Amino acid sequence: MALLEVQNLSYRFPGGYWALKGVTFSVDPGELLIISGKNGSGKTVLLRCLKGLYRSTEGSIRLNGKPFTKNERNTFGLVFQDPDSQIIGQTVEKDISFGLENIDLPPDEVREKAASVLESLDLTGHAKQHPRSLSGGEKRRLTIAGVLAMDPLILALDEPFANLDYPGVIQVLEKIVMLKEAGHTILLVTHELDKVLAHADRLLLLDQGHIAAVGEPTSVVHLGESCGVRIPYRQVPVEDMTWLKE
Amino acid sequence: MAEGVMFHYRGKATFLHTVDPRVKLLYLLLQSFSLVFLTPSALVIPGVFSVLLALFIRLPLKQYGKEGMVFLLLGMIIFLGRYLTGGTADALPAVSRFFIIVLLGLILMDTTSVDETSSALYWAVSWISPKKAGRLSAHMLLTLSFIPLMFDSVREVREARKARADCPGKHPLRFLVTFLIQVFDILLIKAEEISLALEAREFDGTVHPKPLSFSGRDLLALCICLFVIGAGFLAG
Numbered sequence: 001m002a003l004l005e006v007q008n009l010s011y012r013f014p015g016g017y018w019a020l021k022g023v024t025f026s027v028d029p030g031e032l033l034i035i036s037g038k039n040g041s042g043k044t045v046l047l048r049c050l051k052g053l054y055r056s057t058e059g060s061i062r063l064n065g066k067p068f069t070k071n072e073r074n075t076f077g078l079v080f081q082d083p084d085s086q087i088i089g090q091t092v093e094k095d096i097s098f099g100l101e102n103i104d105l106p107p108d109e110v111r112e113k114a115a116s117v118l119e120s121l122d123l124t125g126h127a128k129q130h131p132r133s134l135s136g137g138e139k140r141r142l143t144i145a146g147v148l149a150m151d152p153l154i155l156a157l158d159e160p161f162a163n164l165d166y167p168g169v170i171q172v173l174e175k176i177v178m179l180k181e182a183g184h185t186i187l188l189v190t191h192e193l194d195k196v197l198a199h200a201d202r203l204l205l206l207d208q209g210h211i212a213a214v215g216e217p218t219s220v221v222h223l224g225e226s227c228g229v230r231i232p233y234r235q236v237p238v239e240d241m242t243w244l245k246e
Numbered sequence: 247m248a249e250g251v252m253f254h255y256r257g258k259a260t261f262l263h264t265v266d267p268r269v270k271l272l273y274l275l276l277q278s279f280s281l282v283f284l285t286p287s288a289l290v291i292p293g294v295f296s297v298l299l300a301l302f303i304r305l306p307l308k309q310y311g312k313e314g315m316v317f318l319l320l321g322m323i324i325f326l327g328r329y330l331t332g333g334t335a336d337a338l339p340a341v342s343r344f345f346i347i348v349l350l351g352l353i354l355m356d357t358t359s360v361d362e363t364s365s366a367l368y369w370a371v372s373w374i375s376p377k378k379a380g381r382l383s384a385h386m387l388l389t390l391s392f393i394p395l396m397f398d399s400v401r402e403v404r405e406a407r408k409a410r411a412d413c414p415g416k417h418p419l420r421f422l423v424t425f426l427i428q429v430f431d432i433l434l435i436k437a438e439e440i441s442l443a444l445e446a447r448e449f450d451g452t453v454h455p456k457p458l459s460f461s462g463r464d465l466l467a468l469c470i471c472l473f474v475i476g477a478g479f480l481a482g
Contacts, residue, residue, distance in 0.1 A: 053442050078446045085439035088391065088447070090255060090359035102448040107456075130257045242457065 001065060002026035003185055004050075004154060004166045009059035010209075011042075011049050020046040021209045023059070027154065030174075032199055034217075037206035038228025043189040046206070047156045050154055050187075051078040063153070074103060074199065077152030081159040082137040092134070093118065093127040093144055099150045115147040121175055137168030141175060148179070155179065156187040161195055166243075169195055193224065194232045197241035205229065217241075253311045253355040253393045260303050260357070266464040268361035268369060273471040274354050278347050280475050285482035286339040293342060296349045312404070313397055318446035360390040362449045379453035387453055392437070396454055399432045410466050 004027040011020040020042045029035050035043050050056045050061060052073040061068040063075065080086045089095025093114055100110040118124045121141045126134060131142060138158055147155065160176065161169050177199050180186055190196060197203065197217050204214040207227040213220045217238045224231045257263070277292055280354035284292070300307065307314065321341050327390035336381075354363075403425060414421040 002452070048442070051443055066451075074448050080439070080443055082439060085436065086443040086447070088444070088449075090361050091257065093363060099447040101453075102450065119469055128257070130255070132254075223416070 005062040008059045010057045011045050012057045019209050023211055025204055027185060030183050030187055031201045032134060032180045033202050033204060034200040035189045035204045036193060036229050041206040042209040043206055044158055047078055047158055047189060051076050068168055069104045074150060075153040077150060077155045079143045079147050079157045081157050081162055083143045086143045087131045090129055091128050092123055094148050095131055096149050099146055113149050117145045121145040136164045137171035140172050142216035154185045155180055158189045161192050169243055172207050193230050194241050195243045199242060210237060252310050254396050256356055262303050262357045265467045266458055267358045267366040267462055269464050269468045270354050270358055271366045274350050276475055281343045282457055284478050288478050288481040289339055289342045291478045291481055293346050296346050299353050300349060303357055305352060321345060363390055365458055368455045369458060384453040395436055399429050403428045409470045457478055
C-alpha cells in the first residue's frame with residue numbers, strides 16, 4: 001500500500017491563480033521521489049499543501065490509507081529552500097531541539113534525539129556554534145537535521161542544492177543518499193536533475209500546476225526539456241546522473 | 247559579515263557572556279532608569295563602566311558602520327533639541343544618557359542570546375502570570391530574532407542600490423520612500439517565510455525555556471552592577 005496518496009489536489013492563490021490543478025500521485029514507503037519542473041510550476045506549493053501550510057482548494061491527501069489531518073502533519077517533515085528562514089535556534093544544538101520542544105518531548109529525550117541527529121548529519125563538532133557561522137552546506141544539513149529529529153514518516157526537501165557550491169552539494173547529496181539507504185521516504189524538489197537523478201526511484205514532472213509525467217526516471221527524463229527542465233547530457237544514462245563519485 | 251551587524255549575538259566565552267541573563271537584563275533596566283536621576287558629573291561613572299564593558303567584550307563598534315549612523319543621527323537630534331531649549335549644559339547630559347543606554351543595549355544583545363533573554367523574561371513574567379509567561383516569552387523571542395533581520399534587510403537594500411549607482415543626492419525624499427518600501431517588502435516576505443517555517447516546526451506560539459541557574463559568578467556580577475549604580479547615586 002502507498003504511504004502517501006494525493007488525489008486531485010488543487011490550490012488557488014487568493015488572487016485567483018491556480019498554482020496546482022488536479023495533481024494525483026502516490027509515494028511508496030522508502031521511495032525517493034524527485035519532483036521537478038520549471039520555476040512557477042507549483043513544486044513548492046505542492047510541498048506546502050502536503051505539509052498543511054497552505055490549505056488545498058480541492059482534493060484529498062491520505063497517509064497510510066487514512067485522511068491526512070492537520071494534527072498528523074508533523075509526520076511530514078518539510079525542509080525549506082532558504083535555510084535562514086527555517087533556522088530559529090541560537091546554536092546548532094538549540095535549533096535541532098526547537099522542533100522537539102514544540103512537540104513537548106521530555107528534556108532527556110530531546111537531548112538524546114538531538115545528539116543522535118547531530119551525529120548522523122556530521123554536525124556534532126558544530127553543536128555549540130551559532131548557525132549563522134555555518135557554511136551553506138552545513139546550514140542545509142542543519143535544516144535537514146532539525147526536521148529529521150522529529151522522526152517524520154516522509155521527508156520533503158525543497159531545492160536542497162540551491163545556492164550551494166560543489167562541496168556543499170556533495171555534503172547534502174551524501175546525506176540524502178544515506179537517508180534513502182536507511183529507509184526514509186523522501187520527496188525531493190529540484191530542477192538540477194544531473195546532481196541526483198541516479199538515486200531516484202521515480203521522477204514527477206510538473207508543468208504549470210499539472211503533472212506532465214510521472215514514472216521511472218529512465219522513462220520520463222526525456223520529457224524534462226518540454227517541462228522547462230534542462231537535461232545537461234542527453235547521452236549520459238540516468239544511472240550516471242549524480243555528483244557522487246563511486 | 248554577520249558579526250558586524252548590530253544587535254546580533256556573538257557567541258563568545260567571556261565572563262559577561264556566561265553571566266545569568268537576568269542579571270544583565272536587571273542591570274540594563276536599573277541603570278537606564280537611574281540615569282534620569284544622576285547629575286551630569288555622575289554620568290561619568292555608568293559611562294566609563296559601559297565603555298569598559300564594551301572594550302572587555304571587544305564590541306565591534308567599527309564594524310557597525312552605517313547602521314551605527316542611525317544612532318548618531320538620533321543623538322544629534324536629541325542634542326539639537328535640548329540645546330535649543332536649555333543650552334549645552336542641558337544637551338550634553340541628555341546625549342550622554344542616550345548613548346549609555348544604546349551602548350548597554352548593544353552589550354546586552356552582543357553577550358546574551360535571544361533564548362537567554364527569552365528565558366529571563368519567562369522567569370520574570372511567570373512570577374506575575376504563569377499562564378501568560380510562555381506566550382509573552384515567545385513574542386519576545388520572535389521580536390528579538392527579527393531585529394537582526396531588519397538590519398540585514400537595510401544593509402542588503404543599501405548595498406544593492408549602491409551597486410546600481412543609486413544615491414539620495416538629487417531626490418532625497420523619493421530615495422527615502424522607495425528605500426523604505428523596498429525594505430518593508432523584503433521584511434514582509436521574510437516574515438511570511440519565517441511564520442510558515444515556524445508552523446512547519448510545530449511552533450504553537452508558546453515557549454517553555456529551560457530553567458536558569460544562579461551561580462556564584464552571577465552573584466559577583468550582580469554585586470558589581472549594584473555597586474556601579476550605587477556609586478553613581480553617591481556621586482550625585
